[in-house]
Amino acid sequence: MKTADELGVIACPLCELVMRSPDGDADCPRCGQFLPRVSRRGIGKCWALVIAAVALYFPANVLPMMHTEQFPMHRDDTILSGIKFLWREGSWELAVLVFAASILVPLTKLIVLGFLLVTSSRRSTWRPRVRTKMYRALEVIGHWSMLDVFVVSLLTAVVQLGRFASVEPGPAVLPFASVVVLTMLASASFDPRTIWMTRRGEA
């Protein structure tokens, strides 16, 4: 069984004309459609987004996410301290939920994306089927990672009782939202086809 990549051919995504794989960027000779290079471009873009997400992941977790003014107390909560607080207060289900959505999901996405990128760019032959499944799982869980941002934005809008109680977004909200958006963009920009472009075909 041979893949198109192994044969050195591609099809135009628009007019489906089969042609030889170009070196570098090219247009379809029949309809003029831009032919994106499957391997290099997608991987590069994904790398950039993943690196950006990792860079912002630190401030998102270290800085306070939410500033709660509940007269006479006021507290700044990072994501982790908020989870700790929920856990201590007895809402362990909520703590688990927030932990999964805010810590586990973005972290898993970044790790899995990184793994896929490394293997794809090295044209690894390691279980492309498993890697494809990982990619699909990535897309499914990706939708849930914005939970914290939603919580904060909701509370900020709802809890505004002047001096007595108010919730304000902390400096971590923006990096956190960026991490989520960047990971979503990264997983979208990752072309799962690169998983199958193994070194086997290159001769």
Next chain:
Amino acid sequence: MSEINVDDLPAPNVHRHKRGRPAAIWIVPLIAIAAAAALAVRTYLRTGPTIKIKFESAEGLTVGQSDVRYKNVPVGKITDIDISDDLEEIVATVELSRGFAKLAVEDTRFWVERPRIGVGGVSGLSTLLSGAFIGVDVGTSKKSAAHFIGLEKPPGILRDQGGSAFRLNAQDGGSLAIKSPVYMRREQVGSISDIALAADGKSVEIEVFIEAPYDHVITDQAVFWNASGMDVTLDAAGLRLDTQSIATVVAGGIAIGFRPPDPRHPAKPAKADTKFVLYDDRAHAMATPDQESLALAMRFDQPLRGIGPTTTIDFNGVVMGNVDRVRLGYDSTTRAFYSDVDATVYPRRLGDAYDSMVLEGQQLGRSGPEMLQSLVARGLRAQVRSGNLLTGQNFITLAILPNQRKTEVAMRDGTWIVPTARGGTDLIQDQIANIVAKVDKIPFDAIGGEVQDAAKSASALLGHLDRDVVPDTKKMVDQAQLAMDALREGLAAIRDNVAAADSPIQQSARTTLEELERAAFSLRGLADYLKHHPETILRGRASGPEPH
């Protein structure tokens, strides 16, 4: 399905010069890294040094909530509260905000601000709602420090206040408290910044803070006295009531006064932290400084009702000191009870008299004890006297009494033992007792017996008179009767002779009287003539009418 020859397939139109395009996407991670770095830098810049402060209790302090405030501006917050290794204190870890690192110098003071309700007012009320916070008083040192020991109560004075602190030593704290006012001429010039029992528990140490510019007014001649509340005194001087101001009645306070200028001791400005004595009242404060004190011991044989600590000791009406204590003793040899009185006197209170005596002693080459010896030799004695008959308050007086036995003054353990004499009401009581005792000694029984005997003799005598004397007397009376009758007869005969008109005695008497009348008439005529013609005595009688 035939094999496809790849070479037969059309070739795509390859872009020749667009290999640089992939770089565009790399702007995203660059921005992200820059943003993360910016956030990191910003967070770092906002985080100042971490210091540790020890407190006795973490009451009211909460990690993440309690902040550190300087002049009510948050400058940091508590990030951790732990117990010290020896389990004695708590250690609060405080993260100061960036830019406030200069607050953490060696002599900076930290304390926990909690709501406090005191006589001087309510403070830290805002902490009721906001929770306790750590107050800061920035030190003047340049050396930064990371470990501090927190104060348990807010300092009375903050370093940025102008003024000076002085230390007072008091016997009793009275109703004084931190922030109690200090008055000079009934105007507030400062307040109590600290008050604590001395470590030995024998006195109360008070720190007062006098605000600028009045702190320069304080001299070594300044005196401090407790003006707390109402000073109602019932003593040998009677009932007395002193107050400094209505505020001090409620809140307590200290008053400052100045001793009258003394040319021998010119007033010098007092340095900050100078120690003063806090007197109980104005009268004690204004007395001449009690530099030299003399311990006296006196032994009284009489009961000492109304004598106790604070009883005054005077000399010729000048209050010299106080009784420290009175102890009852028992002398097993004489089997008598006695009272020992220990007292402290301040000879300088005698003023000029003391100076003169010291001078005299120097001239005579006598030491102080010798001078006292000579005073005792002249009859100096301690006496209990009644100061107030109404309240029964007594006082002890040192007085030179006449006719005293010669006594030596003794000294024991640095205490002068002054001989005592009985006196005052006590003496009167004794005299009355003596009189009663003497009356008691009169042998009324014996006297009664004698009187009875006398009465018996008198009765016997009367019987004798009745029996023997009376009959004789009757005879005598009869004879006297006879004699009287004879006398009467004689007198009647005489009267008859004289009273008869023709009796010769009466005749001659009448003639004599007439002659006398005539002679008197002539004499009157002569006198009248002489009155009108006195010259006739010298010249003789001129011819003229006869005087009639």
